[in-house]
Amino acid sequence: MNAHEAIERIYREEYGRVVASLVRRFGDIDIAEEAAGEALLVAMERWPEDGVPPNPGGWLTTTAGRRAIDRIRRESHRDAKHQAALMIEDDTPHEPTGIVEDDRLRLIFTCCHPALAPEVRVALTLRLLGGLTVAEIAQAFLVPETTMAQRITRAKKKIKDANIPYRVPAPEDLTARLGGVLAVVYLVFNEGYLASSSGAPIREELTAEAIRLGRILRTLLPDEPEVAGLLALMLLTEARRRTRVAGGELIPLHEQDRGGWDRELIAEGHALVRECLARNRPGQYQLLAAVNAVHTDAPAAGDTDWSQIAALYGQLYAIAPTPIVALNRAVAVAELDGPEVALAEVDRLQLTTYHAWHATRADLLRRLGRSAEARAAYDAAISATENEAERAYLSRRRGSLAP
Template identity: 70%
Template sequence: MSDVDEAITRVHHEEWARVVAALTRRFGDLDIAEEAAAEAFATAVERWPADGVPPNPGAWLTTTANRKAIDRIRREDKRDDKHKEALVVRDDDPHEPLGAIDDDRLRLVFTCCHPALAVEARVALTLRMVGGLTMPEIARAFLVAESAMGQRITRAKAKIKVARIPYRMPSAEDLPARVTGVLAVLFLVFNEGYLATGPDTDPVRHDLTSEAIRLTRLIRELLPEDGEVAGLLALMLLTEARRTARVSATGELVALDEQDRGAWDATLIAEGHGLVRERLVAAAGGVAPGRYQILAAINAVHTSARDIRDTDWSQVLALYDQLVRLDPSPIVALNRAIAVAELDGPQVALAVVDRLKPRLADYHAYHATRADLLRRLGRGDEARAAYDRAVDLAGNTAETASLVRRRDRLR
């Protein structure tokens, strides 16, 4: 990748949300904002390699996107207030008050997560508009076809128009009703950074994980009493603490049981453990933990063990039993089966995993988990076939390399 390509990729991650936010605030239309921003970035891809990266890329993109938006409005011959406003707009025009949230990107996340939309629609729309994730990345996050995800986002935008849901900055009173969708967005953005799903991207995208953590810290400042906000922050910190140990020098993904635990970030682990203990105190007072709090507690167990053999698997399984009651998804059941294998053996766990096939047949981690259980049972040919299927479905090259090595170690 050239220096200009790297600059465009970096600027896209840093500026996408700000440009979309500025255009949506100005024109009051998410479609116009997104399309104009996309056209501006496409223009950058064409012009920057020849002209060089401008001194202020963000300002260049904003100006270009504004012009693209105005051109589109004129082409469509919209003789309404938006058209008139577009003709007279200037960069120094006064803008709408920012409301309860100072951060541009976080404000746009809360704005897109309107409670009138279904939670999945809010999350998908916001990942596209704010996170800048591609349609394939969003579809993989939801384990659905790309076409289905595109239709879901289109329907969400259509509902905004038909229902005349206003684009406005959320007030402090709006935040609790929207925070569930916001947390779901940040969780999925973090997951895409923790293990990128695309074949041509870095396996770990620190730009996404660090931004998700930054925004979750801001939400914690806004809603300090919300247990799920604290839980998600703890989960992110404890996961991010292992980042440098997750990819080998040869570019291969390193599984938890093979990681150098001395390379984990002790500061992030200490902060994450502190948040988990805080939520345990709240639970003792009768406040039931939510999904993110339980996931954080599971990660706290893992990061408390000095060696994989010291892991308290009975506690991990008990926490997964709690989580299944809140979130009976096949992904949770698959992860729970890993703890079952450690306590009751791979044969019992394999029976659990096999029951998940109808819902996870196209999910690479299902086949990778099944392959490992078959390997432990000495069923080499079946394990090799399962690894082959996992390799076919795996997202990035680092994960593929790890699966190939595990398969090739079979006798």
């Protein structure tokens, strides 16, 4: 990794904290984003010669804050603007943080404002807090990049035009925004678990940050079962991370060395799943956590209780009838009723922009001995992902097909 790549990695790790701090300080998304970007450029110039500072996050926040003040001064020559900029420079304490003390989590709650459409809240917060690119967010939502860019731009304009304050909701209002907050945390985790862009196949800084936020939410809202469910889901998924990539190639679940799974995380995740079952208020994250509990409970891939997994996905589809859920259920159906039955279900979904749909079709066609069709499906899956480890796995599977 060269110096610039290292700086970019540090920047992506710190981006959310820098933006959160600037938004709380200046109350303007555009200023925060532009100043954070300018701070990166300064780091690119100075750090290769001066070395990375002991506290790179603090350095970036300070530099970005100065750039933000410069922009405020440039935008107007009026005395009031100059005075405002001078006031911003003082060292008086910020207003009380209220019930949510973590800067990044506070901004997530703030951006999940009910005046914005749910998918827009999530997309905007992923951009600001997760440091995800518009392309990465678009892929998570299965929409074109231009469409997602327009959504984010409109959301920022609506916040500005409607004077929506950057304020943490009152304790009694937290639950109303919780769904959007959980969606953001989960999507940040997913992007870290299987990065959609080129580069490292797994972005550990994102999975670690999502789990950190999940633990804070758990402390903040201990009686919300979906919070416990999301934390359990992330822990059980993270427990398998060390075995997911080998030799630059993605290792699917059934091929992973289960002896390399993190048993402490699995035990913690299973305990949370049992707590959710006792509450008996099922939600999507609890059901997904239960699926992962079944997988991590099996000593070997052949011991997996696929009937239970299919039933859990059936329950999940009843409350969240998305094509992604249907696709995952079809994988379980293939183990129970055979690849032909599952392929019929998969083909009905027509998720033509989603790499996992093509990869699932390819595997089912391979199992049916339809090599030419499987080869075409593998090609489509390879074209639909930029994750190099996943592309390597798919290419190997394609190469193993009978002529």
